[in-house]
Amino acid sequence: MTSARYSAIRTSLRTAAIMIVFTVLFTAVMAFTYQTTRPAIEASVQEEQMRLINEVLPAESYDNLLLNDVISVTAPEALGSGGSRRVWRARKAGQPASLVLETVASDGYAGRIQIIVAVGANGTVGGIRVTAHKETPGLGDYIDPKKDRNKIKPWVSQFGGVSWSQIEAARWTVRKDGGDFDYRTGATISARAVTRAVGRAVGYAVEHGDTLFAAAAGSSL
Amino acid sequence: MNIQALRESAYNGLWKQNPGLAQLLGLCPILAVSTSMVNAVSLGLATILVMAVANLAVSSLRNFIPYEIRIPVFILIIAALVTMVDLVFNAYLHSLYLVLGIFIPLIVTNCIVLARIEAFAAKNDALSSTIDGVVMGIGLVWVLALLGGVRELLGAGTLFSGIEMIFPEASAVSVFGDDYPGFLIAILPPGAFFALGCLIAAFNAINARMAARARRIPPAPATTAKPDAAPAAG
Numbered sequence: 072m073t074s075a076r077y078s079a080i081r082t083s084l085r086t087a088a089i090m091i092v093f094t095v096l097f098t099a100v101m102a103f104t105y106q107t108t109r110p111a112i113e114a115s116v117q118e119e120q121m122r123l124i125n126e127v128l129p130a131e132s133y134d135n136l137l138l139n140d141v142i143s144v145t146a147p148e149a150l151g152s153g154g155s156r157r158v159w160r161a162r163k164a165g166q167p168a169s170l171v172l173e174t175v176a177s178d179g180y181a182g183r184i185q186i187i188v189a190v191g192a193n194g195t196v197g198g199i200r201v202t203a204h205k206e207t208p209g210l211g212d213y214i215d216p217k218k219d220r221n222k223i224k225p226w227v228s229q230f231g232g233v234s235w236s237q238i239e240a241a242r243w244t245v246r247k248d249g250g251d252f253d254y255r256t257g258a259t260i261s262a263r264a265v266t267r268a269v270g271r272a273v274g275y276a277v278e279h280g281d282t283l284f285a286a287a288a289g290s291s292l
Numbered sequence: 293m294n295i296q297a298l299r300e301s302a303y304n305g306l307w308k309q310n311p312g313l314a315q316l317l318g319l320c321p322i323l324a325v326s327t328s329m330v331n332a333v334s335l336g337l338a339t340i341l342v343m344a345v346a347n348l349a350v351s352s353l354r355n356f357i358p359y360e361i362r363i364p365v366f367i368l369i370i371a372a373l374v375t376m377v378d379l380v381f382n383a384y385l386h387s388l389y390l391v392l393g394i395f396i397p398l399i400v401t402n403c404i405v406l407a408r409i410e411a412f413a414a415k416n417d418a419l420s421s422t423i424d425g426v427v428m429g430i431g432l433v434w435v436l437a438l439l440g441g442v443r444e445l446l447g448a449g450t451l452f453s454g455i456e457m458i459f460p461e462a463s464a465v466s467v468f469g470d471d472y473p474g475f476l477i478a479i480l481p482p483g484a485f486f487a488l489g490c491l492i493a494a495f496n497a498i499n500a501r502m503a504a505r506a507r508r509i510p511p512a513p514a515t516t517a518k519p520d521a522a523p524a525a526g
Contacts, residue, residue, distance in 0.1 A: 086361055093357075093365050097372035104376040111383035119386055208327070209447070209476045220470065 124159065124171055127189035127198035133161035133168045142283065144172075144292045149275035151175030151183070151268065155291060160284055167192045167284040170276045173202075176268035180260045181205040184214070188269055190276040192284075194235035199227055199269050204261075211261035226262065229253055230269060235277045243270020297420065305427030311404045312435030312488075313495040318402040322436060323484035325395050327447070330454040332440030333433060334388055335395055338381065340429030342373050342399050347413040347425035349373070354414050366409050367400070374399045387457040404432065435491065442487050447479035448472075 117138055124137060140162070143155040150156045156173040169191045176184040182205040189197030201215045212218040216225035229252060244250030245263045254262035276283065286292055311317050321339070326332040349369050350357070357365050378396045381389040389396070399405065408428050413421040445451060449472030453464035466472075477483045 086358055089356070089358055090361055090364065093368055097368055101372050101375050104379050108379040108383035112379065112386075115383060115386035115389075119390070207476075208479050209474045222470075 123187060123200060123202060124189075126200050127187060128161060128169055128171055129197070132197075133163050135160075135162045137161055137171075140288050142286045142288065142290050142292060144283070146275060146292075149174075149271045151177060153177075153183075158283055160288075161189075162284075167280070169197055170280065170283055172272045172276055174268050174272040176264040178260075178267070179204065179206055179264040180211050180258075181207065184261070184264055184268070186265060186268055186272070188230075188272045188276075190235075190273050192280060194273070194277045196230050196233050196269070196273060199230045199265075201227070201265065206261045207258070211258040213255055213258070214261050214265050226253070226255065227265075235273050240270065240274055243267060243273070298423065301420065301424055302427050305424065305429075305431040306434070307431070309428075310431045310435060310495070311428055312432050312439075313492055315404065315407070316492075317404040317407050318432065319488075321395050321398060321402055322432075322439065323481065323488065325392065326436055326440040326443055326484055326487075327479050328444040328453050329437055329440040330452055330458070331391060332436040334458070335392055335399075336429070336433035336436040338377050338392075338396060339399055339402060339405070339432060340426060342370065342377055343405050343408060343425035343429045344422050345373050345425075346370050346405055346409055347421040348418055350409045350413040351416055351418045351421035357414075362410075362414065363406075366406060366414075370405055370409070371400050385458065388454075391454065391457065404428065439484070439487055439491060443478045443483055446475045447477075447483065448474055 120138060137159050140160045141157050142160070144150065144158050145155040147153075150172065151174055153175065156175070158173070159171040160167070161169040161171065169189050171187060171189045174186050174188060176186065183203075184201060184206070185203040186199055186201050188199045191197055204212070204215065206212045206214060208218070213220065213226050216227050219225040219227075233251075238251050242249070242251045244266050245252050245254040245259060247254065247259055248263065250266065252262070252266045254266075282292070305311075309315055312322055318339075321335055325335045346366075346369055350366060353369075374397060377399070378389075381392070381396055408425060412424045416424070441451060444453065445467060449466060449468035451465045451467055452462070455462040455464060478487070
């Protein structure tokens with residue numbers, strides 16, 4: 072192709088033009104796919120969020136459009152550092168019912184552990200789920216009920232129904248540290264990180280509950 | 293494309309030039325996603341799709357691609373196809389997409405895709421290139437399935453865990469019962485190297501045995517024996 076008939080400039084212009092044609096062609100193909108799949112992707116993301124929330128909060132306990140009633144909160148002390156967290160507000164007949172908070176534990180065994188916590192307006196925990204983590208497979212990953220060997224009573228189930236008014240702030244940790252929560256021998260660090268993060272999130276929800284419910288949907292605190 | 297060429301293509305992809313055991317291309321996804329059979333096969337199927345369509349696209353366009361800039365154009369084609377597969381997985385197989393995560397975009401950097409385009413699709417017609425892509429992909433998938441199956445079985449004592457992400461009614465099979473303690477290293481990254489090493493050793497042993505048998509059995513009277521038999525694969 073590098074024929075002596077063409078000068079260097081002409082060759083480079085011609086090659087660049089061919090490259091541009093290919094780039095435009097395949098970018099158009101990608102753009103078309105993006106447009107076609109976008110509604111389905113948005114629906115999948117919403118469905119995934121709803122599925123997670125439904126695991127910690129019974130669907131009959133609220134009647135508002137939960138996914139739209141969301142605010143973003145920046146509270147590094149309570150909900151973990153590194154950006155804002157989403158807080159969904161569940162209401163029944165217009166009255167505050169529960170808060171679903173995202174929180175992050177940075178003191179796990181490997182990386183950040185992302186958690187969602189449902190807290191009722193009266194300070195009772197509805198349930199918690201670990202949504203993303205890098206804890207050791209087969210050892211610390213029992214914090215995720217899908218990986219927990221105990222299917223009948225997974226480790227996270229002990230959080231369901233505990234109340235902020237019954238357990239003082241210092242006792243939201245594993246029994247080994249004088250807390251009120253179980254852990255599995257050999258993998259204390261993961262359980263401790265999750266338990267403490269849940270405690271901080273519940274405390275935050277109870278303390279700032281009125282502000283969190285009152286904020287306009289879509290706003291940032 | 294005749295039957296002879298098809299058989300040769302199939303033999304190369306599935307056994308002799310197997311991407312996972314002989315060419316050893318694309319080790320990154322092989323080692324990283326083979327923690328369970330479902331993950332391994334899912335990524336393998338996505339790779340087959342990319343390889344077949346990329347080979348088809350390149351072989352159809354090969355007369356328009358200047359030799360000097362073929363590599364950038366190949367990469368552009370692969371990247372566009374992988375982006376499409378990524379979007380389609382995100383849209384229609386969302387829970388699987390969350391598990392495979394980073395590894396779908398990484399198909400772009402899977403050497404086997406570029407290697408087949410450069411070595412085969414750039415020089416052959418569209419039909420045989422597409423078949424080459426599919427067959428090489430199947431060769432990769434069966435190795436991935438075996439590796440994922442062995443690691444999952446040893447590590448967690450189950451098979452097909454995560455199948456409900458693809459078929460909601462199906463569920464995983466617990467082979468060793470619920471109180472199987474697990475063999476952690478099989479699931480951790482070093483286990484991938486151990487398991488792949490054992491598979492390659494078995495592959496080479498079978499090849500050596502077949503070569504030895506070919507030497508022992510005297511050739512048909514009509515043809516003369518070759519002076520030196522093929523050396524054992526190694």
